[in-house]
Amino acid sequence: MSAIDLNARPSADFNAKLAETAAVLQQAARDYAATTAGGVSRVTQASSLGAEDVVLSHLINALQLDIGIFVLDTGMLHAETLALLAQLQATSRAPVTVYTPVQESVVQFVAQEGVDAMYKSIALRKSCCHIRKMEPLARALAGKDAWITGLRREQSGARAEVPLLDTTDAARVKINPLANWTWGDVWHFIAIHHVAYNPLHDQFFPSIGCAPCTRAVSAGEDFRAGRWWWEDEAAKECGLHAKQTSLIERTPA
Ligand code: SF4
Numbered sequence: 001m002s003a004i005d006l007n008a009r010p011s012a013d014f015n016a017k018l019a020e021t022a023a024v025l026q027q028a029a030r031d032y033a034a035t036t037a038g039g040v041s042r043v044t045q046a047s048s049l050g051a052e053d054v055v056l057s058h059l060i061n062a063l064q065l066d067i068g069i070f071v072l073d074t075g076m077l078h079a080e081t082l083a084l085l086a087q088l089q090a091t092s093r094a095p096v097t098v099y100t101p102v103q104e105s106v107v108q109f110v111a112q113e114g115v116d117a118m119y120k121s122i123a124l125r126k127s128c129c130h131i132r133k134m135e136p137l138a139r140a141l142a143g144k145d146a147w148i149t150g151l152r153r154e155q156s157g158a159r160a161e162v163p164l165l166d167t168t169d170a171a172r173v174k175i176n177p178l179a180n181w182t183w184g185d186v187w188h189f190i191a192i193h194h195v196a197y198n199p200l201h202d203q204f205f206p207s208i209g210c211a212p213c214t215r216a217v218s219a220g221e222d223f224r225a226g227r228w229w230w231e232d233e234a235a236k237e238c239g240l241h242a243k244q245t246s247l248i249e250r251t252p253a
Pocket of ligand 1: 074076118125129130132209213
């Protein structure tokens with residue numbers, strides 16, 4: 001049974017949510033349009049190629065918005081995720097930029113701590129996330145005044161208060177156009193618009209990150225139970241969506 005068969009159950013007010021999401025994206029494109037002729041938009045979509053992200057990229061393309069998309073290729077992604085990235089790059093109207101870690105940092109970290117360092121301690125796991133995600137993220141967001149994410153309130157307790165517009169970071173606004181969507185809404189959209197998605201979702205991976213740090217979940221498990229499953233629930237953010245004012249400060253904690 002596919003993820004669509006299992007999950008595509010829209011909310012009664014799905015159409016209103018979709019209209020809200022489209023309006024938020026259109027407003028973002030206007031608010032953060034390039035300030036100079038030939039310049040680049042000051043808003044960008046962060047995509048991990050998960051179900052929410054492919055919905056947002058599809059909308060950005062369908063609405064023909066001047067919003068670029070970026071992906072962090074940590075060097076640890078599943079083959080299925082890399083194949084979806086190649087497909088997005090080949091088909092997206094919006095430009096897709098891939099950011100990779102500084103190779104010298106990766107080589108040094110792996111030589112010192114081992115390729116399985118993330119399992120040894122939370123500190124080492126966060127160091128790995130810093131090198132492979134946070135430093136590239138800082139480059140991806142440099143010069144941007146806003147970024148678009150696929151965060152939803154339903155995803156976890158830590159995300160239960162996610163607003164449509166998060167202005168708590170002085171550096172840039174975080175826009176969460178799917179904050180109100182359910183998992184059923186996401187899959188309904190994917191189904192009716194025939195959006196390409198990561199086939200790992202069909203293997204009970206609701207949340208997909210790096211291969212060593214993602215596993216399938218069982219029926220009844222929390223949405224993000226398959227991410228860093230060996231850690232306490234409270235530690236389960238890689239830093240990308242932590243609530244601190246500085247991008248760099250929020251990293252390894
Ligand atoms: S999710 Fe895992 S493999 Fe990926 S950067 Fe973080 S610790 Fe490293």
